[in-house]
Amino acid sequence: MSRMTVDRSETRPLHAQVADALRAEIRDRSIPPGETLPSEAVLCERYGVSRSVVRQALGTLIDEGTVHRARGRAPVAAAATEHHRLVQRVTGLHDQFSSEGLHLSTTVVSLEHVRTAPPAATRHLGTDDLLRLERRRSVGEGPLSHVRTWLPRERFAGLSGRMLDDASLHRVMRDSFGARPTSGRRQIRAVPADPRIARDLGVPAQSPLLLLEGGTFDRDGSPLEWFESWHRSDRVVFDIEAQEGVDRVSLAPPSGEGSCAPVPGTASGPAPAPPEGERSGDRGLERAWDLVEELRTELAHLRRRG
Template sequence: MLYLKKIDVKNKGKEALYRQVAASLKTAISENRLPPGSPIPSENALCGHFNVARSVVRQALALLVDDGYILKQAGRSSVVAPRMKHRRNLQNSLSLHAQLEREGTRLQTSVVKFEEAALPAEVAAFYGDTEGLLLERVRYIDDEPISYVKTWLPKEFASLSSEDLIDQSLHRQLLVRFNREPQQGRNQIQTVPSDKMLANYLKVKKSDSLLQLQACYYDQHGLPLEWFTAWHRADRVVFDIAVDASLDNNIQVKDFQRTIK
């Protein structure tokens, strides 16, 4: 069972053994080394692997059942539970943070970097400037990474700090601090393979498929507000797009690269 990290002898007295066993199993499940539907090793195998008593293993498994990581099956081996996927509606300008908050789900955010940077050509054309701000974040639910977001912002938001955005909504900060909020824009979706950096942050395998969302938004004044690319774990996030047959199929998509005067 090389996919299960053994208990560190140095930590044996610092935390209950069953919690350490549970944490090792949780990590293997979260990193897909124990994928949904796969059987959990037997109690005997876990006792031998972790060098703990059967009572410790049973406590660990009970904790994982309570937390929704494992399904118990009468007369059969317990298995890894199917993972709940979080839904993101792409037909409104609400941020992922706001959408999950409405559902009662808490989204955690860590800031990887927030700094002044030269804008890529496509983003520079959108803002009408060559300099701006680069913000990179990892979003988590229950301490499990679900997305990595790279956002390009105009330099008038330079008074923001990384501390302002830890576990916070960027859109809420822009509204409260600058009275600006997204009103319209464009979303593009595609499936892309994970590279080494994304695999490391999202706890997936290199080349695993990710759902990539690239978007640019204008605010309530028609000014360019935000350009971002977000990579979502395909096993944790679903994109929802409603269809309405009553709409004219010949509606022309607005040119969101128009010049802002």
């Protein structure tokens, strides 16, 4: 086995570096759920560290639930809990989870008046007089997503962070401002986590995330919001409903790239093909399978870069 020494010039402790490396292997399923981790002696040799450093790293992973260890047994990789989201529905994550009997907690990170936003947000909303809302969405085992939303300030004058703690933004729109979200367009892209988002979601910087972004309209066609929502790719699965002749989901290329062509040299392998009878004459289903393959390719590419 090749030796993978840690970077002793880094400011992070050695045990944190070893924990990050093992966490990445578990997240990428190089160490599948339920599989025993390499022995302490093997890990010492692999990373060029002492046994005490390895034990600290394993202790961190056990405390956070990434690794399980029963008394008298070797540590094993824990199975991650996956939460499913229907991305083509206007219904927000809070309402989707509530309908499944799950409690989604929402923490307001910030709410402020701004006059700068991404061009897509100002184009959609038709103004640069905006509120920028940042929230963290979590379930029992930890953070799932970080959401950044831009809202027209005049339409939502009086909105406060207190109104949104552990609440659905769309429900607040309906109940307090008479705005009913009914339609919109969504895009999905695979992106690396920048340091700020990574800290909020509890993952290493550059970890692969799934970014869902788009705009929402009221029933009269008035724009209500533009949002960017970063999801942990190890905990959230996007579900797609495909119908014949209907393209329901748009996959955007990674920032700075001009196409969604598969990245050559990835090791993920092709997504399994659906039965021939299901593909014939069904454009929506074909688009769904294309989307699955493209996302798998982009996530594999990001993990290889990390």
